[in-house]
Amino acid sequence: MKRLRFYWNLYRAFLRTSLVREMEFRANFWAKVLFNLLWLGFFLATLKIIYRHTEAIAGWTEPEALVLAATLYFLDALISTLFYFGLSELPTMVRQGTLDFVLVKPVDAQFWLSLRRVNLDQLGSLVVAVLLGVYALFSLGYVPPLVNGLLYCGMVAMGVLIFYSFHFMMMTLSIWLVRVENLWVLSDVFAQIGRFPTDVFDAVLRRIFTYVLPVAFLATIPAKALLGKASSGFLLFATVWALAFFIVGRLFWRFALRSYTSASS
Amino acid sequence: MRQVLPKLVALLRIYMEDSLAYRASAFIWMLTDVVQCLVMPLVWLSAYNGREAIGGYQPGEMVSYYVVMALVSNFIVSHLMWDMAWEIKEGILSQWLLRPVPILWMLFARNISWRLLRMVLFVPVALLAWLYYGQMVKLGAVELGALFWLSVLLGHLVSFLIAFALACLAFWLQEVQSVFSLYYAPMLLLSGWVAPIGLMPDWLQAVAFVMPFRYTTAIPVEVAVGKLSGDALWLGIAGQLLWIGLASVLGAVLWRAGIRQYSGVGM
Secondary structure (H helix, E strand, O other): OHHHHHHHHHHHHHHHHHHHHHHHOHHHHHHHHHHHHHHHHHHHHHHHHHHOOOOOEOOEOHHHHHHHHHHHHHHHHHHHHHHHHHHOOHHHHHHHOOHHHHHOOOOOHHHHHHHOOOOHHHHHHHHHHHHHHHHHHHHHOOOOOHHHHHHHHHHHHHHHHHHHHHHHHHHHHHHOOOOOOOOHHHHHHHHHHOOOOHHHOOHHHHHHHHHHOOHHHOOHHHHHHHOOOOOOHHHHHHHHHHHHHHHHHHHHHHHHHOOOOOOOO | OOOHHHHHHHHHHHHHHHHHHOHHHHHHHHHHHHHHHHHHHHHHHOOOOOOOOEOOEOHHHHHHHHHHHHHHHHHHOOOHHHHHHHHHHHOOHHHHHHOOOOHHHHHHHHHHHHHHHHHHHHHHHHHHHHHHHOOOOOHHHOOOOHHHHHHHHHHHHHHHHHHHHHHHHHHOOOOHHHHHHHHHHHHHHHOOOOOOHHHOOHHHHHHHHHOOHHHOOHHHHHHHOOOOOHHHHHHHHHHHHHHHHHHHHHHHHHHHHHHHOOOOOOO
């Protein structure tokens, strides 16, 4: 319990320093929002081009695909806010040897590496994602029942945890692959596959993208849950998978540290 | 000419070795470039819903379009502005200015080494795609004739020269990286990477027609899948030549003006 309080206080300190940082670069905030809007527009344009020619992609109508897009955008903003940028510095730390300073701190290294940077400039994107989702549901003429909403929130949280664990494992690879400076791109590729409903894949690929590389849990399954097309059992399934991924990620990190030789000393 | 060739060969060898040293990074970059091109056919195939063709593309042609696009864009699309901007900022450019070879050759040799390596690294991925899509891609339907290769080479030059002109902005702009990032959204859309330009609304097609991006990858890919032929094909190649000319002039002007006010940090 004392330990928990300690980490909570630590996280509050992270939040405080991140906020101070943010206040220093206020112009950046709007630049980020604009930039993210551009990419959202780019993706919506892609969807629009396809839906000019068809009424459904693997059973997804255009407003349903918008729910999917909003989910992915929301997930992306959440990931960028919570841990993405802090964690992505790990390979640089390995290369420069500054990881040593983290390892000697009296806190869990994974906690420190993952959560010390809260990117508040992504909050604007979170709002945009919610607005897009509301618009999509409105054009569907569908008000999801409360249960679906709750299922959805739970699944998005599991999606974040799955992406987190994947990204953490990719970053951990840098302990061996010191010279590969673009490992973060692998996590991007992972998320890119999840941009479209995984229903477009055939049975074999769909299984791979559900069980082995679980991109289906990032946006497709949460969006389906919100639309009432996925059974509630999926939440249990997503939770088990997310926890398994998290544990594997942690074990992998511990294992990798045994090979860490430190660049500086 | 006798002077030129050995220098160029030497440059190519140096940069080939250099890029080979970073083959793991190159493989990862290649993956991010091609993954959408390999997923998009599946998205389209799930959108036919019994139609015979979409915008004149039969399912097999749609698959070929994206597979050829993945292959061709690995060679054509140049990203040299990121490195070059960094070298301008850090003053590394100074070393190059002292060497007895024009800087544009060095950039060209370095860029093309990367592009060739990316093509080679794409081969296993392409084989997998081919196995997967096997029956869909009717190999006979893909025309890889002389005009295709010509437009690939011209497309590479268009992309290379535009990236060079863009990189020159680093002489003036502090936050040039955000300009580069902004460049990618219209570039990916209007170069036909996202979807065949013929499937876009008319106004967007008109925009694509006057912008340079169509003349990088869209022309060769459309030639390969037989969607561009006759007069339209020659017009496309003329457009490529025109953009090579325009981008060269723009690049030369920006380079001359930039180098005059370049102070060489770290000298």
